[in-house]
Amino acid sequence: MGIPYYPGCTLSTKAKNYDRSGRAVAAALGLELEELAEWQCCGATFPLVLDDSMALIAPTRILYQAQQAGERVATLCAICFNVLRRSQALLKRDPEMLERINWFTEQEYRGDMHVVHFLEILRDDLGWEALAERVVRPLTGLRVAPYYGCLLLRPYDEIGLDDPEDPSILHDLVRALGAEPVDFPYSIECCGSYLTVKDPQVSETLSKDIVTSARGCGAQAIITACPLCQFNLDYPQRETEAGRAGNEIPVLYFTQLMAVALGLPEEDWGMEEHYVDPRLLFNEQ
Amino acid sequence: MIGAGISGMQAALDIADSGYEVILVEKEPSIGGHMAQLSETFPTLDCSQCILTPRTVEVGQHPNIRLLTLSEVVDVEGEVGNFRVKILRHPRYVIEEKCTACDDCAKVCPMVVPNKFDRGLAARRAIYIPHPQAVPAVYTLDPDACMGLFPLACGKCAEACEADAIDYDMRPEIVEVEVGAIIVATGYELYQDEAVQAYTYMDHPDVMDGLEFERLLSASGPTGGKIIRPSDRTVPKEVVFIQCAGSRNPEHGVPYCSKICCMYTAKHAILYRHRIPDGQVYVFYIDIRAGGKGYEEFVTRAMEEDRTVYIRGRVSKVFSQDGKVMVWGVDTLTGSKVEIAADMVVVVAAIVPSEGSRRVAEMLGISVDEFGFYTASDAEMTPVEGGVPGVFLAGADLGPQDIPETVAQASGAAAKVLAMFQAAQVEMPEPEEIP
Numbered sequence: 001m002g003i004p005y006y007p008g009c010t011l012s013t014k015a016k017n018y019d020r021s022g023r024a025v026a027a028a029l030g031l032e033l034e035e036l037a038e039w040q041c042c043g044a045t046f047p048l049v050l051d052d053s054m055a056l057i058a059p060t061r062i063l064y065q066a067q068q069a070g071e072r073v074a075t076l077c078a079i080c081f082n083v084l085r086r087s088q089a090l091l092k093r094d095p096e097m098l099e100r101i102n103w104f105t106e107q108e109y110r111g112d113m114h115v116v117h118f119l120e121i122l123r124d125d126l127g128w129e130a131l132a133e134r135v136v137r138p139l140t141g142l143r144v145a146p147y148y149g150c151l152l153l154r155p156y157d158e159i160g161l162d163d164p165e166d167p168s169i170l171h172d173l174v175r176a177l178g179a180e181p182v183d184f185p186y187s188i189e190c191c192g193s194y195l196t197v198k199d200p201q202v203s204e205t206l207s208k209d210i211v212t213s214a215r216g217c218g219a220q221a222i223i224t225a226c227p228l229c230q231f232n233l234d235y236p237q238r239e240t241e242a243g244r245a246g247n248e249i250p251v252l253y254f255t256q257l258m259a260v261a262l263g264l265p266e267e268d269w270g271m272e273e274h275y276v277d278p279r280l281l282f283n284e285q
Numbered sequence: 286m287i288g289a290g291i292s293g294m295q296a297a298l299d300i301a302d303s304g305y306e307v308i309l310v311e312k313e314p315s316i317g318g319h320m321a322q323l324s325e326t327f328p329t330l331d332c333s334q335c336i337l338t339p340r341t342v343e344v345g346q347h348p349n350i351r352l353l354t355l356s357e358v359v360d361v362e363g364e365v366g367n368f369r370v371k372i373l374r375h376p377r378y379v380i381e382e383k384c385t386a387c388d389d390c391a392k393v394c395p396m397v398v399p400n401k402f403d404r405g406l407a408a409r410r411a412i413y414i415p416h417p418q419a420v421p422a423v424y425t426l427d428p429d430a431c432m433g434l435f436p437l438a439c440g441k442c443a444e445a446c447e448a449d450a451i452d453y454d455m456r457p458e459i460v461e462v463e464v465g466a467i468i469v470a471t472g473y474e475l476y477q478d479e480a481v482q483a484y485t486y487m488d489h490p491d492v493m494d495g496l497e498f499e500r501l502l503s504a505s506g507p508t509g510g511k512i513i514r515p516s517d518r519t520v521p522k523e524v525v526f527i528q529c530a531g532s533r534n535p536e537h538g539v540p541y542c543s544k545i546c547c548m549y550t551a552k553h554a555i556l557y558r559h560r561i562p563d564g565q566v567y568v569f570y571i572d573i574r575a576g577g578k579g580y581e582e583f584v585t586r587a588m589e590e591d592r593t594v595y596i597r598g599r600v601s602k603v604f605s606q607d608g609k610v611m612v613w614g615v616d617t618l619t620g621s622k623v624e625i626a627a628d629m630v631v632v633v634a635a636i637v638p639s640e641g642s643r644r645v646a647e648m649l650g651i652s653v654d655e656f657g658f659y660t661a662s663d664a665e666m667t668p669v670e671g672g673v674p675g676v677f678l679a680g681a682d683l684g685p686q687d688i689p690e691t692v693a694q695a696s697g698a699a700a701k702v703l704a705m706f707q708a709a710q711v712e713m714p715e716p717e718e719i720p
Contacts, residue, residue, distance in 0.1 A: 185604030185611070213606070 002032030004069035008080035009041050015227035017270025021255040022076045024268035036065050046086045059087035060101045064109040072114035078226035082151035085115040089158040128176040136263035138178025145182040145219035146170030149229040150190050177261040184217040186210040191232040207232045215249050222251045238275040250278035288470040290318020292680030292695035294344050296468050299699035301349035311354045315419035317341050324502035327552040328583035341420040365675025368464045376455035378426035383450035386422045390442035398430040404497040407507030412442045466675045466702045471642045473681035476531040476635035490515040492630045521628030525612045526550045526568045527600045531635035543636040544685040547574045551587040558591035566593045569600050636685035658684050669698040
């Protein structure tokens with residue numbers, strides 16, 4: 001039996017390539033991700049006020065659905081991960097809230113699921129050394145900037161995945177794949193997130209700073225664990241009527257980088273629809 | 286007397302001048318402590334070396350003071366009036382009485398290492414004198430840096446030494462003394478922990494702590510008092526100070542206020558501006574704590590006369606970009622984000638007890654607070670008494686404090702010791718002779 005897996009909406013629509021590469025990589029490592037039998041949107045935002053029980057209903061239902069499948073549920077999307085992990089933390093420390101939501105949904109969620117990000121499974125279940133042993137196409141010499149963004153790390157008290165100021169999990173992954181992680185000062189800065197819809201100028205400015213910084217520090221590619229970060233960093237580098245600026249840098253999901261290093265077939269890479277095509281990196285090699 | 290910084294020296298001189306013998310133990314090769322590293326003092330802008338050196342010389346030459354540098358107290362037995370103290374003397378490999386401080390040995394020494402006294406901003410040889418005014422004015426051979434010591438492969442310094450002062454065979458030595466009272470003044474260090482490191486890029490050469498900046502300002506420092514960036518030796522035109530780095534930060538640092546930082550930052554801003562009149566200083570602060578005679582006026586002077594820009598808010602990030610040190614922070618008075626492309630950043634780090642103070646406390650039975658500062662038996666009424674009869678405290682090991690406070694406290698501790706000695710003599714008359 002595989003690991004219960006919650007893909008979320010974005011990975012079923014705009015970020016299918018994250019889902020595909022993620023599942024392929026997991027399967028290749030013997031860590032099969034098994035999609036929950038039934039699921040719906042997590043709400044995509046953890047409630048910003050203390051008493052917003054309405055916004056907790058969707059994540060609680062997902063946790064209940066996951067409860068049917070096992071003791072933990074894995075995610076790839078950093079946003080879903082953030083919402084589910086924080087909801088779980090809240091329900092655990094607030095039994096009254098759990099009771100109220102269970103009363104409303106008429107479901108019996110016990111409140112003890114473990115929400116894990118696939119990166120944690122790689123780090124804690126498999127281990128970086130074991131991953132390195134599975135690499136068939138080491139990405140030697142490739143300089144990769146790990147971009148963490150916000151939701152994978154913060155707030156630390158509820159997420160606790162890695163050091164919120166000086167994280168290393170993506171760095172370790174890059175190293176295990178034989179590539180070279182590039183430190184850059186914007187690796188934990190916000191990409192603008194949903195402002196890309198409401199006020200695109202803000203997120204374009206932020207993303208430009210992030211991409212410029214990564215490039216300035218010598219990176220040839222950026223990796224991320226979040227579909228919105230991927231979009232916000234990739235899209236502003238698209239080809240416009242004025243052509244390309246000529247200093248583009250591909251933005252990949254960490255699972256795509258893994259798919260290459262693990263020697264999976266190109267259809268599992270899912271690199272067809274990037275605004276800056278990452279395949280050039282690997283075909284050059 | 287354990288520790289020969291300004292407070293240890295003050296207490297030693299007070300007691301020695303009263304006719305009692307003092308054994309002054311210092312773990313560093315020279316005395317003067319952090320005050321010897323300072324450029325000027327606040328709020329008078331006195332030259333620190335100029336007011337300190339007469340004291341260090343006096344300590345070095347005082348007939349009643351036996352100065353043991355490169356030494357540590359390792360064991361204490363007995364009780365008030367009759368302590369038996371074991372002192373470990375680390376080998377200097379230079380015979381103090383013979384050394385003439387001619388510098389011939391350092392000239393031929395092939396090993397170059399960072400000089401701790403200059404906070405690593407300058408280099409020294411393996412055989413060295415920490416700074417020109419050092420007391421005792423003798424060279425020290427650093428066994429970790431020397432390549433000739435184990436095994437003897439070099440030996441150049443011994444060949445060059447006309448005074449024949451170098452002895453590679455010197456070994457650690459235990460000196461045992463009996464004393465009536467002990468004063469502890471082990472001083473402070475700057476916080477070097479991750480909280481300060483969180484302003485990442487602490488390894489950037491142009492990001493430094495307050496003592497490093499002090500060495501840059503010092504006329505006897507590595508640059509002769511010229512303020513230049515360590516990275517490229519250019520003159521920094523924009524300098525950012527980050528106050529409360531580690532202080533007043535219960536989550537990631539220490540919760541207490543380090544007390545002296547507001548003042549020495551104002552001093553740095555004034556001194557910087559005097560050296561570089563077209564330069565600009567920015568100070569990020571939480572609030573300005575300038576309680577003390579002439580202190581508030583001093584900070585006002587930094588703001589008004591020397592045009593220092595004070596920004597009320599904290600810094601979130603420091604990083605290197607295009608040859609500049611980028612500083613991100615917030616101005617909480619206007620509610621706006623601040624970005625400064627600085628040439629140099631000074632991290633005004635918290636004051637913490639010096640390394641080894643806990644060991645000293647355990648050895649003597651002094652209680653410490655959760656941060657390692659010594660606690661007096663009663664903070665209000667007996668602020669220099671260590672809770673163990675005959676053990677007295679002085680200096681920044683009791684908590685962050687400035688020079689005048691430290692000196693007053695040291696004199697207080699000395700007075701306590703003298704009073705005790707006097708009383709002991711009154712109470713214990715000579716035993717009657719039995720015919």
